[in-house]
Amino acid sequence: xxxxxxxxxxHTENYMGGGTPLRYLDAIRRDHPISLHGVGLxxxxxxxxxxxxxxxxxxxxxxxxxGLMSEHIAWSVVGGTYLADLLxxxxxxxxxxxxxRHVDQVQTCMKRRILVENPSTYLRFRHSTIPEWEFMAAVAxxxxxxxxxxxxxxxxxxxxxxxxxxxxxxxxPPAAIGEIHLAGHSVRPxxxxxxxxxxxxxxxxxxxxxxxxxxxxxxxxxxxxxxxWDTDVPxxxxxxxxxxxxxxxxxxxxxxARGADAA
Amino acid sequence: xPTLLETQRAMRASLVxxxxxxxxxxxxxxxxxxxxxxxxxxxxxxxxxxxxxxxPAIHRLVGADFFEAAAARFIARxxxxxxxxxxxxxxxxxxxxxxxxxxxxxxxxxxARLEWAVSRAIHAADAEPLxxxxxxxxxxxxxxxxxxxxxxxxxLLCADHPADTxxxxxxxxxxxxxxxxxxxxxxxRLLVERRATGVEVSRxxxxxxxxxxxxxxxxxxxxxxxxxxxxxxxxxxxxxxAAGRFIDFHLAQRKP
Numbered sequence: 001x002x003x004x005x006x007x008x009x010x011h012t013e014n015y016m017g018g019g020t021p022l023r024y025l026d027a028i029r030r031d032h033p034i035s036l037h038g039v040g041l042x043x044x045x046x047x048x049x050x051x052x053x054x055x056x057x058x059x060x061x062x063x064x065x066x067g068l069m070s071e072h073i074a075w076s077v078v079g080g081t082y083l084a085d086l087l088x089x090x091x092x093x094x095x096x097x098x099x100x101r102h103v104d105q106v107q108t109c110m111k112r113r114i115l116v117e118n119p120s121t122y123l124r125f126r127h128s129t130i131p132e133w134e135f136m137a138a139v140a141x142x143x144x145x146x147x148x149x150x151x152x153x154x155x156x157x158x159x160x161x162x163x164x165x166x167x168x169x170x171x172x173p174p175a176a177i178g179e180i181h182l183a184g185h186s187v188r189p190x191x192x193x194x195x196x197x198x199x200x201x202x203x204x205x206x207x208x209x210x211x212x213x214x215x216x217x218x219x220x221x222x223x224x225x226x227x228x229w230d231t232d233v234p235x236x237x238x239x240x241x242x243x244x245x246x247x248x249x250x251x252x253x254x255x256x257a258r259g260a261d262a263a
Numbered sequence: 264x265p266t267l268l269e270t271q272r273a274m275r276a277s278l279v280x281x282x283x284x285x286x287x288x289x290x291x292x293x294x295x296x297x298x299x300x301x302x303x304x305x306x307x308x309x310x311x312x313x314x315x316x317x318x319p320a321i322h323r324l325v326g327a328d329f330f331e332a333a334a335a336r337f338i339a340r341x342x343x344x345x346x347x348x349x350x351x352x353x354x355x356x357x358x359x360x361x362x363x364x365x366x367x368x369x370x371x372x373x374x375a376r377l378e379w380a381v382s383r384a385i386h387a388a389d390a391e392p393l394x395x396x397x398x399x400x401x402x403x404x405x406x407x408x409x410x411x412x413x414x415x416x417x418x419l420l421c422a423d424h425p426a427d428t429x430x431x432x433x434x435x436x437x438x439x440x441x442x443x444x445x446x447x448x449x450x451x452r453l454l455v456e457r458r459a460t461g462v463e464v465s466r467x468x469x470x471x472x473x474x475x476x477x478x479x480x481x482x483x484x485x486x487x488x489x490x491x492x493x494x495x496x497x498x499x500x501x502x503x504x505a506a507g508r509f510i511d512f513h514l515a516q517r518k519p
Contacts, residue, residue, distance in 0.1 A: 092264070
């Protein structure tokens with residue numbers, strides 16, 4: 001079965017070898033544009049990017065010729081250890097300089113613009129001085145990269161840190177937004193009696209996140225939107241139902257954008 | 264103010280070594296140190312899953328609880344170095360060999376070595392098989408000097424226990440095959456390769472295995488044949504070539 005979707009996104013790290021996975025990717029690429037979404041480059045590493053990993057990404061990109069390429073405003077490597085998660089950065093001028101240097105390096109290596117995604121975070125550092133949305137905007141402004149706006153991540157982080165999700169959206173530069181992510185998340189109790197929301201891509205997008213998505217579309221215009229669902233993967237029709245719902249909201253946003261242009 | 268590197272080292276100590284002291288001191292006042300557990304769990308769970316995908320037969324042999332406990336110890340000692348997790352876990356067989364709680368399962372490390380070779384075969388880079396016309400174009404003297412480059416998916420291993428029978432039996436849930444395993448039957452010599460239909464594991468006899476190891480290690484055809492000391496291995500060379508187990512060659516220097 002060939003699902004009726006406009007494009008597909010894969011994790012770059014799953015296609016760094018040869019054999020069957022690459023054959024499947026080639027087959028998908030024959031029918032659909034592909035977005036390469038990396039999870040392991042660690043743009044926020046104080047000790048620099050791993051040149052071998054950057055080269056592996058370059059090789060995948062050369063083969064796939066992706067429509068979009070993205071990574072995260074996060075880090076996962078220190079002292080030659082990969083910590084297998086998108087870890088939060090202290091929001092400081094030093095982190096901003098490190099991330100911008102690495103985004104420059106990646107865009108030079110790939111000879112193209114990349115998108116950087118806002119992460120879901122579960123803790124904050126006491127020495128952070130820059131609001132995350134300003135950090136995102138500054139990276140885009142200084143490097144010319146785009147932003148992959150993960151609406152679920154904004155919702156999750158806003159809950160976890162007591163931010164205003166709408167104010168976060170309003171702080172992002174509309175012209176820089178190149179893609180939107182949506183996903184489900186879970187809620188876990190904390191020892192202090194509160195709750196923390198965890199971005200686990202294992203359920204349907206909740207109503208509040210759909211509402212925030214509408215807000216994002218109104219602010220940024222219609223944009224390629226991906227449903228991330230990679231744990232407890234449901235029957236395909238459930239996933240396609242989510243994509244269809246996002247598609248309907250996108251069509252409406254397009255009509256509204258045209259209406260606004262005509263007015 | 265702590266530097267970015269200091270912050271990242273503190274997080275590494277928390278996630279890998281379970282030492283939260285430095286990281287907890289860096290958190291904002293309203294952020295409880297319990298939130299570090301979220302990242303530690305994701306790290307350990309994610310890397311354990313990568314190990315389980317590479318070592319499915321070990322996982323079934325020892326059970327989920329034992330596997331997770333062994334993996335946690337292994338991960339703390341050998342954390343991954345890059346995000347390319349398909350390449351993670353090369354040290355797991357050696358770790359299991361010396362892992363005291365598994366000491367009664369003498370064959371475990373051999374099965375793990377086989378699974379590592381299978382994983383390498385699955386993920387190895389693609390490579391075109393050697394064009395046999397290039398060999399045919401050589402003079403017989405030059406053909407003897409050919410040193411092959413093996414396909415990156417090839418793996419060769421010699422195991423003290425019948426790792427292949429155990430591996431197949433476990434993954435197929437074939438209790439009869441497992442009941443028939445003779446752990447004392449002597450070593451098995453295995454060739455692991457990637458075919459169009461998937462990864463295959465086959466047994467070689469001692470002469471064939473030594474000859475194949477010599478060729479894959481870059482010995483010339485002449486040297487490898489000499490090393491085989493009269494065993495009939497020439498048909499095996501033909502089979503290797505037909506199966507695409509070599510991707511290139513160069514010619515050994517002429518002896519002075």
